[in-house]
Amino acid sequence: MTLAPPPSSRVQLTEDGKLRHFLSVEHLPRPLLEDILDTAASFVDVGGRAIKKVPLLRGKTVVNLFFESSTRTRSTFELAAKRLSADVLNLDIAKSATSKGETLLDTLRNLEAMAADMFVVRHQDSGAPFFIANEVTPRVAVINAGDGRHAHPTQAMLDMYTIRHYKGGFDGLRVAIVGDILHSRVARSQIHALNILGAEEVRLIGPRTLLPTDVEQLGVTVFTDMAQGLKDVDVVIMLRLQKERMDSALLPSEAEFFRLYGLNNEKLRHARPDAIVMHPGPINRGVEIASEVADGPRSVILNQVTFGIAVRMAVMSMAISGQESSHNPEQGGDHGR
């Protein structure tokens, strides 16, 4: 007997397969991901113009709904929305002491009354953007800006953009993701995206305390040794290590972690000579990555940030257009819920 609500792909897509919300990369069709990357490519130039705006979201209201603070991600979403000519409202809602569920629903009802067109949501609970997408009125598009350990799909897509930019595509690519996989929503979204886009092999490298249970089922090869895991890879993605991991007995010390899993030039030698190094930021120098690598010739970390704005512009414009097409009566009426 099926009990669960429809899979994530059905919540996110209109009946004719257009993006309506962007909540998770999982189960999305490859052509759609490629469409996001192509659309982003058309926006990369906008940042270089004298007037950095296109009118695609003119008259639309985008609400940045951040239940977990993040200046960087929020800023890139804000910039992306403004470059699309949208009106932007930033709401930083610190984790409330009161019952979270009620607060969240009440907050949503209030925001709906403001006739917002899009919510960009970051929340500490996995699944929160799905809950919001199911609860809000059908005309509001929801973009996941990071939920718990579950997903960070725009980060994953900007990483895919970066990889495609430097490597030309995904065929035959070996990609290693290194560090705290357990707590990483970024890693989960990257794994799905890489597999959908046809990468040859996705490797995870880390100590067993930072690898989730049964993670192999996501379509990855697991390594606990850096030298073996990095051998002949084309892309190395380093993840940020939070300081509190030492307090919860997941690791003994930053020093030991850096010695075993921190990326320096010596370890990077195991990768292919033309391998690129990525990091979703902010980086911890001397913890997961040495400055010689972060600032070195293989690092594309700062370019990721630039591409991030274009990718977010692409996702936002596509979701708004998907929402509009699904509510245009001439195209088949309202099937938002």
Next chain:
Amino acid sequence: MAARAHLLIRKGRVIDPLSGRDDVADLLVQDGRLVRIGASLDAPGAEIIEAEGHWVIPGLVDACVHLSVPGSGRAGDIASETRAAAGGGITHLAAQPDCGPVDSTAVVRLIREQAGQAGFARVLPVAAMTQGLAGSQLAEMATLARAGCIAVGQAGARVTDALVLKRGLEYAATFDLPVMFRPQDSALAGGGCAHDGPVATRLGLPGIPAVAESVDLARDLLLVEATGVRAHFQQISSRESLWLLREAKARGLPVTADVSIHHLLLDESAIEGFNSHCHVIPPLRGAADREALLAAVADGTIDAICSQHQPVGSSSKAAPFPASKPGISGLDSLLPLILKLVADGALPLQRALDAVTAAPARCLGIQAGQLEAGRPASLCVLAADESRGLASHWLSAGRNSPWRNATLPGVVKVTVCQGKVSWLSD
């Protein structure tokens, strides 16, 4: 409700798992007792219930119900939830000690009074083993037992301090009080909300590993053996726990166990899409665990099946999965789901009914769950072949169930609780 009357239940298929009886017969109830079971009984003046084509089974005994009392944060009240029990063919239910908590005779009296006034089912309170369920000082177990508690336990509040637990067990053993355990090591469970397996990994939900249960169960079993207390383990969910239970039973320890009906029907895949209606503690585990649990019910390693009824308001589930309140409102669906397990071929009929009647009565040490002349009459007349959508007949104030929109077999026509008609369908 009808006053205590003479009742003649005619021509039903009488199924009594304890005696193994399964034949068409009449039952005569007089002065609250089942006085005769036999062919073509005659009882002038008795109220007649025609049960031809229906089943007559013992009233269900539910070993784990979380009652709704003010302050419990649950939906409904004792009247609404015991009515849901009656409508589901349940005549006896063990109320877990987390309402109140049940650590004073005043609370016990309040529960019994409200349940008595409502008159829908026998509510058997389980006393707290420690004051306020806080796990540090013993509650007045003997006094609470005298006030009507049938066992002691801690509901979900684990006694961390092994010395306190050992003394609590010794004290309970002094008065031959059974102890109900719900094993889950809090440190290993961490802040988890789903089974630590492939689904939680993909959904990014903090996991509760199966060892959180089995490690604690191992500790509890060793202390049970050391103290000689009678023990009942609730809501077993993992394969590893079954190995330990089998071994303990084989060595003759006085232990029994139950499983929630949900863990027999659902596995971790039910939480796909962040379905908060399937957020329960212990979490729904892997498909292999579910199969092992069914096998354990079949072979008797697990004695009883319970509803693990936890009715909560709709706002408690209207939240992101980790922030939603765990629990399923289980009284309305217990019997239909038992019939579904039988229809699916997952359990033989007699054993499935035994697991919700005679077996839980044995676990709780109470006289119930059987159809035997001379005993108080608690039974249920059931249209087992009739299916219906549960939603339009839902009785519990808690609508938090993944089964609410399901169509399932089993319509309870009449429930008789200790000789009184406690439910009569229209």
